[in-house]
Amino acid sequence: MTKVIRNGTVVTADRTWKADVLIQHGKIVAIGDNLHADHEFDATGCYIMPGGIDPHTHLEMPFMGTYSADDFESGTRAALSGGTTMVVDFCLPSPGQSLLEALQMWDNKTSKACSDYSFHMAITWWGEQVFNEMAQVVDKGITSFKHFMAYKGALMVDDDEMYSSFKRCAELGALPLVHAENGDVVAQLSAKLLAEGNNGPEAHAYSRPPEVEGEATNRAIMIADMVGSPLYVVHTSCEQAHEAIRRARQKGMRVYGEPLIQHLVLDETEYFNKDWDHAARRVMSPPFRNKLHQDSLWAGLQAGSLQVVATDHCSFTTDQKRTGVGNFTKIPNGTGGLEDRMPVLWTKGVNTGRLTMNEFVAVTSTNIAKILNMYPKKGAIVEGADADIIVWDPKRKKTIAAKSQQSVIDYNVFEGIEVTGLPRFVFTRGELAIQEHEVRAHPGHGEFVAREPHAAVNRALSQWKEITAPRKVERTGIPATGV
Ligand code: URP
Ligand code: ZN
Ligand code: ZN
Ligand code: ZN
Numbered sequence: 001m002t003k004v005i006r007n008g009t010v011v012t013a014d015r016t017w018k019a020d021v022l023i024q025h026g027k028i029v030a031i032g033d034n035l036h037a038d039h040e041f042d043a044t045g046c047y048i049m050p051g052g053i054d055p056h057t058h059l060e061m062p063f064m065g066t067y068s069a070d071d072f073e074s075g076t077r078a079a080l081s082g083g084t085t086m087v088v089d090f091c092l093p094s095p096g097q098s099l100l101e102a103l104q105m106w107d108n109k110t111s112k113a114c115s116d117y118s119f120h121m122a123i124t125w126w127g128e129q130v131f132n133e134m135a136q137v138v139d140k141g142i143t144s145f146k147h148f149m150a151y152k153g154a155l156m157v158d159d160d161e162m163y164s165s166f167k168r169c170a171e172l173g174a175l176p177l178v179h180a181e182n183g184d185v186v187a188q189l190s191a192k193l194l195a196e197g198n199n200g201p202e203a204h205a206y207s208r209p210p211e212v213e214g215e216a217t218n219r220a221i222m223i224a225d226m227v228g229s230p231l232y233v234v235h236t237s238c239e240q241a242h243e244a245i246r247r248a249r250q251k252g253m254r255v256y257g258e259p260l261i262q263h264l265v266l267d268e269t270e271y272f273n274k275d276w277d278h279a280a281r282r283v284m285s286p287p288f289r290n291k292l293h294q295d296s297l298w299a300g301l302q303a304g305s306l307q308v309v310a311t312d313h314c315s316f317t318t319d320q321k322r323t324g325v326g327n328f329t330k331i332p333n334g335t336g337g338l339e340d341r342m343p344v345l346w347t348k349g350v351n352t353g354r355l356t357m358n359e360f361v362a363v364t365s366t367n368i369a370k371i372l373n374m375y376p377k378k379g380a381i382v383e384g385a386d387a388d389i390i391v392w393d394p395k396r397k398k399t400i401a402a403k404s405q406q407s408v409i410d411y412n413v414f415e416g417i418e419v420t421g422l423p424r425f426v427f428t429r430g431e432l433a434i435q436e437h438e439v440r441a442h443p444g445h446g447e448f449v450a451r452e453p454h455a456a457v458n459r460a461l462s463q464w465k466e467i468t469a470p471r472k473v474e475r476t477g478i479p480a481t482g483v
Contacts, residue, residue: 002029002039003024007042021035028387048392050361051426062094069315078336078405082423084364085115090121090146121144144372149162149180190328201328204331213286214238225253231254232371236258242257258308262337271283281321320332340414340419343419397422399419401415429447
């Protein structure tokens with residue numbers, strides 16, 4: 001059976017043109033004029049774009065004494081409803097656990113995924129077993145490894161472990177990722193705030209100022225530089241971190257920065273003068289920042305110094321958040337956004353003139369597919385690509401409301417925002433998943449996407465390294481010891 005999307009305008013990361021798109025066996029098989037098929041979908045007035053890819057989700061993840069509320073079924077259904085046709089989720093071994101065993105656990109969660117997915121593997125501890133298993137993980141098509149520089153006493157790795165793991169990534173052609181916050185400083189600031197009786201959700205923001213993120217980003221960049229690996233900085237939220245990434249890129253390093261839609265649109269006032277539930281529902285790390293930081297992130301997307309917009313979807317119900325009443329450090333960190341990333345970014349980015357439509361496609365899909373090495377299977381409208389396609393109606397409107405969302409939680413951090421620009425149709429590997437309000441996505445459709453190792457390493461400082469590489473010096477005139 002063939003399908004064709006007719007009368008629309010194709011928008012990719014680098015081109016905009018009128019064409020029909022023909023789909024067969026889950027792939028794009030032709031792009032051209034006057035194409036016909038068994039089933040025709042009308043895209044008059046719409047843009048035909050690669051489906052969104054969210055490179056950062058935490059579905060049904062054990063975290064801070066509970067599990068994130070959306071699983072692979074509700075999470076990917078929410079994703080598809082908003083035009084995201086693939087998610088990359090974090091496999092999180094507990095410290096001491098085999099990476100392969102954790103991967104099996106994550107694999108078991110995915111049987112009801114409605115969209116395709118891939119994984120990043122987290123490095124939460126270090127040892128010979130981890131060193132060896134990283135190669136096996138890469139062989140299974142997982143070529144990115146995440147390091148938490150925060151969450152001291154739980155997931156955090158120290159510099160020793162990070163240096164060893166980045167070195168291993170460089171050997172394997174894998175991409176290290178970092179959650180860049182100085183966990184030692186966060187722990188000290190948190191203890192001080194609690195001791196002073198500052199125990200509400202706003203104290204979460206005070207405990208993680210931008211400097212904490214800037215320091216860790218700089219440190220991770222320097223460590224990546226020393227081992228010659230690229231680096232991907234997740235949830236870049238502030239100018240201090242963005243500045244470090246800009247500087248590294250200017251030196252010739254492959255360092256990537258990922259702002260979240262939440263940080264682009266919501267600011268720190270969400271934590272102040274609001275009731276406890278409102279503020280706690282927005283507790284995430286890094287916290288929301290002020291307008292100056294938001295401007296920096298938008299500028300980074302425009303200039304290309306930041307490449308990707310994600311959600312870090314890690315949703316918790318209000319009841320789960322209330323575990324932290326009386327102690328903000330116990331509020332599960334995380335917010336939702338999978339269904340809203342594309343419409344909110346279109347509304348606040350394209351409709352305001354901050355981003356072109358092509359830049360929108362780049363930061364929500366194509367750049368991600370390239371950085372994570374799955375382009376052009378994903379992130380492209382070309383013959384042979386997976387037919388993960390959205391037909392985007394730039395005039396369709398809605399007001400975001402928890403009561404009509406796919407996520408299972410009882411609130412939405414974007415509640416009340418009116419978006420203009422929503423999918424008319426969403427296809428996942430050629431199958432119709434969304435038709436305006438109607439959700440046809442079905443559990444079990446999603447498949448794992450394996451990724452190859454990267455050819456790219458960082459060589460920016462190779463000359464410097466040659467000069468300073470340790471070499472044995474034949475030296476005479478060494479003074480006798482003990483004098
Ligand atoms: O607060 C957040 N971001 N929760 C999810 C886990 C993480 O740090 O990415
Ligand atoms: Zn994180
Ligand atoms: Zn995360
Ligand atoms: Zn199916």
